[in-house]
Amino acid sequence: METRTESQHQAKPTQPEQENLKGTFAAVLLVGAFILLSWFGVFALFLNRA
Amino acid sequence: MHLHRYEKIWLALGAGGLALFIALLCVNAFAMGMAPPSNMEMIDPAQVTQTPPFDNPGLKKVGENEYDAYMTAFAFGFAPGKMEVPLGATVNFHVTSPDVVHGFQIPGTNVNFMVMPGHINSASYTFDKPGEYLILCNEYCGAGHQVMATTITVK
Amino acid sequence: MKIAVFSQTPVDRSTARLSLSYIWVAYAAFGLAALAGMLQGMVRGGLIELPSWTNYYQILTAHGVLMALIFTTYFIIGFLLSGVARTTGGALHAAALRWGWAGWVLMTVGTAMALVTIITNDASVLYTFYAPLKASPYFYIGAALLVVGSWLGGFAIFSSYRKWKRENSGKMSPLFVFMSVTTFLLWIIATLPVAVEVLFQLIPWSFGWTSTINIMLSRTLFWFFGHPLVYFWLMPAYIAWYVCVPRVIGGHVFSDSLARLAFICLLLFSIPVGFHHQLMEPGISPGWKMIHVILTLIVVIPSLMTAFSMFATFETTGRKKGGVGLFGWLKKMPWSDVRFFAPFVGMLFFIPAGAGGIINASNQMNAVVHNTVFVTGHFHITIGAAVALTFFGVSYWLIPALTGRTLTRTANRMGMVQTVFWAVGMFLMSFAMHYMGLQGSPRRTSYTTYMDHPVALEWMDYQRVMAFGGGLLFTAAILLLLILGYLTFFAPKGKTEYPIAETETVQHTPRILERWPVWVGVLVFLIVMAYGYPILEQLNHHPPGSPPIRTW
Numbered sequence: 001m002e003t004r005t006e007s008q009h010q011a012k013p014t015q016p017e018q019e020n021l022k023g024t025f026a027a028v029l030l031v032g033a034f035i036l037l038s039w040f041g042v043f044a045l046f047l048n049r050a
Numbered sequence: 051m052h053l054h055r056y057e058k059i060w061l062a063l064g065a066g067g068l069a070l071f072i073a074l075l076c077v078n079a080f081a082m083g084m085a086p087p088s089n090m091e092m093i094d095p096a097q098v099t100q101t102p103p104f105d106n107p108g109l110k111k112v113g114e115n116e117y118d119a120y121m122t123a124f125a126f127g128f129a130p131g132k133m134e135v136p137l138g139a140t141v142n143f144h145v146t147s148p149d150v151v152h153g154f155q156i157p158g159t160n161v162n163f164m165v166m167p168g169h170i171n172s173a174s175y176t177f178d179k180p181g182e183y184l185i186l187c188n189e190y191c192g193a194g195h196q197v198m199a200t201t202i203t204v205k
Numbered sequence: 206m207k208i209a210v211f212s213q214t215p216v217d218r219s220t221a222r223l224s225l226s227y228i229w230v231a232y233a234a235f236g237l238a239a240l241a242g243m244l245q246g247m248v249r250g251g252l253i254e255l256p257s258w259t260n261y262y263q264i265l266t267a268h269g270v271l272m273a274l275i276f277t278t279y280f281i282i283g284f285l286l287s288g289v290a291r292t293t294g295g296a297l298h299a300a301a302l303r304w305g306w307a308g309w310v311l312m313t314v315g316t317a318m319a320l321v322t323i324i325t326n327d328a329s330v331l332y333t334f335y336a337p338l339k340a341s342p343y344f345y346i347g348a349a350l351l352v353v354g355s356w357l358g359g360f361a362i363f364s365s366y367r368k369w370k371r372e373n374s375g376k377m378s379p380l381f382v383f384m385s386v387t388t389f390l391l392w393i394i395a396t397l398p399v400a401v402e403v404l405f406q407l408i409p410w411s412f413g414w415t416s417t418i419n420i421m422l423s424r425t426l427f428w429f430f431g432h433p434l435v436y437f438w439l440m441p442a443y444i445a446w447y448v449c450v451p452r453v454i455g456g457h458v459f460s461d462s463l464a465r466l467a468f469i470c471l472l473l474f475s476i477p478v479g480f481h482h483q484l485m486e487p488g489i490s491p492g493w494k495m496i497h498v499i500l501t502l503i504v505v506i507p508s509l510m511t512a513f514s515m516f517a518t519f520e521t522t523g524r525k526k527g528g529v530g531l532f533g534w535l536k537k538m539p540w541s542d543v544r545f546f547a548p549f550v551g552m553l554f555f556i557p558a559g560a561g562g563i564i565n566a567s568n569q570m571n572a573v574v575h576n577t578v579f580v581t582g583h584f585h586i587t588i589g590a591a592v593a594l595t596f597f598g599v600s601y602w603l604i605p606a607l608t609g610r611t612l613t614r615t616a617n618r619m620g621m622v623q624t625v626f627w628a629v630g631m632f633l634m635s636f637a638m639h640y641m642g643l644q645g646s647p648r649r650t651s652y653t654t655y656m657d658h659p660v661a662l663e664w665m666d667y668q669r670v671m672a673f674g675g676g677l678l679f680t681a682a683i684l685l686l687l688i689l690g691y692l693t694f695f696a697p698k699g700k701t702e703y704p705i706a707e708t709e710t711v712q713h714t715p716r717i718l719e720r721w722p723v724w725v726g727v728l729v730f731l732i733v734m735a736y737g738y739p740i741l742e743q744l745n746h747h748p749p750g751s752p753p754i755r756t757w
Contacts, residue, residue, distance in 0.1 A: 019517070021517055024519075041448055061510065083567050087572075095748065150338055162575050164486045166747075196652065
């Protein structure tokens, strides 16, 4: 796909690698933790009720 | 296509987590016998009241402290209503419907399954605690859906 | 892609009129549905009793149909048509406009038919219309017209896409267009099974031309449709998140390829998964249920990708604006701009929403939550918060952009208030629903204490919280309609931007992502694998069918 900044085409590796995404990584790990905790919580409830 | 290192790690962790869920569910369902209610038996819905054992809904003792409960779910009640079993009894519920789709749920337990006309569905539960357990219909079945319930008392 | 500058609107008058016609029917339905929802909450909370000429299940049917089928489908077509026009030169061509209007007429006739049958209490079957509950045949015909009409809206998008590709041969389509095409490919494939159910099973049976119906098959066909239905709702919200929100915050599309890849994955894995809505049903083996569960959990992955992309977009933009530290970039977001704030709150809701969805789909674990209000809580935070708040946030700029007016500072501020009311109401209501659901409180059930059973009495406090939340939501709904009415008819004239973000640098997107025959081929393969044998079994090995039954 060509964008309107094609004149600024860079020979470097693509844009994302130069970015500082530590905050993103922390945020998604928090999301992942929420998913894990809630899933195991209900799984425990399920096993307990059996 | 280029992925940032953190995205690769995140997706690997995500896929790994999901794989873990699948593995646990498979072991629990297939090795520990806790697969969801999936009875494959069929019945003529127009003949339910004449087809044994549903022609005589009730509890049948089949073991030391084990019972088969053959029940019908209909608009708007369950037969039999108000059952009673001794403490520690294992009850195997087998339910069908002569009319529309109903649900069969005992809140606080894992007994929760769909009752579809033409099909029989089942679940088992061991009543380790005494009390009056509510059995309710949790699938919309008409104007009286909210009164469709009964109880099973464990003494 | 530069757009031609039309005086005060980013798309031409014909496109704007078509788009607005869809959007305003959507909001009319939304208003009625919001009223119905509030009444339901009040009934379940024990606060009111309905008059004798109506009943809870009639109102519930209206709420479900209007919110989940009418509001959504109309808004989606209106929004997507406008964005396709905006990114392909500023106007829909004649053929697309014709498809779009034809679709609108068919859908509106169908909606009116279905609504009449709901109002006369001849279709109190809820929006899932499960057999053997029999509605008036005109309810099903109305539903069929709604679906076929929506296909015509899809053809308008495909037609625009084909024209753009012809005029720009060799180029990848604009991201908004690509995502719209994917959304409608999903929709058309997903609606085929429900069209079969409605046309070949329900309509003949409800007219009395056939005497019985295969219930198992009808449910399987419905849920073959019912799961991708929710992705049909989600994907337009994702379009706003990927393409519009980055521009609103002064940033860029993070990764063009990953965005397209996410949409292809959504297309592939949101369809062959319907058994996760049927986990507690007889007649489907545990093996097949588990296969669908595995496919369902795979569809979580494109959403995990989306979460990463969203945070990455915010972080890269925030850091450029001077944000430092692990989360300092968050402070640099335009928090008082409702065009960002509303969708962002939607994104936050999507975290517990997605978690709840994974729980619901987890095979035997579903026994804890099946048919309880946990499920109701789940779908209220998915479509009722993540998607709805995004649609509201889009409407705040889309409507003035289309009507040639401005989103004034006051309207923006009122929009912020509306967003907060909606979010607080939804949070309270859905929290109560999730909690009560785990205790076994059933969904789709009118007020009851099951003869004062202690278990049911314990739920009453939470049902009152639900009612309170519902009241806040209704207030937010009224406020929304007032603001949107203002933006349509009374706001000062001016130019409102239609925000479309681009990537910051040139990104090379693999062409294979746009080779539709490949992906549709893979999808058909997955569908045949997941549904072929089970459906054949249900056709060949089934109990005697059921006659039509009316229990209300």
